[in-house]
Amino acid sequence: MLKNLIKISVLLIFVIITPIILTGCKSKPKTDLEEIIKRDKIIFGVKNDTKPFGFEENGNLIGIDIDIARYITKSILGDGNKAEFKIVDSANRLVTLSSGDVDMVIASMSITPQRKTVINFSIPYHLAGQTILVRKESDIKSLTDLKNKKIVVVFGSTAEKNLRMVAPGATIVGTKSYTTAFEMLKSNQVEGMASDDTILNAFAQDGRYRILNKKYTIEPYAIGFRKSERSETLQERVDYILDEMKRNGQLKQIEQKWIK
Numbered sequence: 001m002l003k004n005l006i007k008i009s010v011l012l013i014f015v016i017i018t019p020i021i022l023t024g025c026k027s028k029p030k031t032d033l034e035e036i037i038k039r040d041k042i043i044f045g046v047k048n049d050t051k052p053f054g055f056e057e058n059g060n061l062i063g064i065d066i067d068i069a070r071y072i073t074k075s076i077l078g079d080g081n082k083a084e085f086k087i088v089d090s091a092n093r094l095v096t097l098s099s100g101d102v103d104m105v106i107a108s109m110s111i112t113p114q115r116k117t118v119i120n121f122s123i124p125y126h127l128a129g130q131t132i133l134v135r136k137e138s139d140i141k142s143l144t145d146l147k148n149k150k151i152v153v154v155f156g157s158t159a160e161k162n163l164r165m166v167a168p169g170a171t172i173v174g175t176k177s178y179t180t181a182f183e184m185l186k187s188n189q190v191e192g193m194a195s196d197d198t199i200l201n202a203f204a205q206d207g208r209y210r211i212l213n214k215k216y217t218i219e220p221y222a223i224g225f226r227k228s229e230r231s232e233t234l235q236e237r238v239d240y241i242l243d244e245m246k247r248n249g250q251l252k253q254i255e256q257k258w259i260k
């Protein structure tokens with residue numbers, strides 16, 4: 001009798017506990033992609049000061065990076081509105097990604113060998129090149145004219161390092177955002193602003209500024225992922241989506257919408 005009772009109890013425990021353990025294991029996401037699907041939301045690190053990629057207008061985040069993020073979200077979760085955005089700046093993009101606060105970073109970020117040692121990159125989705133924005137009447141015509149001239153760069157951007165290489169005679173001044181960098185140029189605190197042509201072009205729209213003709217670097221923009229096994233399937237999926245956007249003309253359409 002006692003033996004039977006023990007047998008039944010063991011059987012019952014087995015029948016009840018096993019599914020709980022199995023469900024428990026199954027529901028714990030093993031990859032970033034599984035986690036995203038489970039939470040039904042993708043968290044992107046984006047800019048809010050970098051026109052035309054990520055910027056704010058009337059309290060809304062808009063731009064090329066935001067549109068691409070929404071397209072990716074629609075592809076993965078069926079609804080572009082399931083994208084959530086956290087603001088990053090040029091200097092904290094990699095740390096924010098590594099800390100796990102965001103699933104990926106889409107923030108006008110160039111692929112560089114140094115960054116590649118810390119994070120992984122998707123296939124590129126935009127090609128820019130660095131140049132200098134100056135006031136229209138400035139006597140700066142080429143890189144050689146930058147000697148002893150104050151040029152502003154955004155901390156953590158590729159311009160910070162590149163400018164030092166191509167114009168060692170320039171006096172480089174750093175600031176935190178593209179908004180403050182342009183303010184410094186506008187208020188004559190600096191004589192030029194170094195960054196990617198696409199970004200500088202957006203600032204040059206009002207006709208009082210011009211950009212130097214020559215681009216001195218190649219800046220392939222890509223989406224950043226954590227350098228971990230957990231991120232691999234997410235990156236593969238995003239690469240596939242970006243490739244699809246290139247083939248079906250969506251990427252071109254988004255660029256044409258924002259690049260004037």
Ligand code: GLU
Nearest residue numbers: 090107108109110157158
């Ligand atoms: N593409 C450059 C970079 O990744 C400049 C743009 C930016 O600062 O976001 O640093």
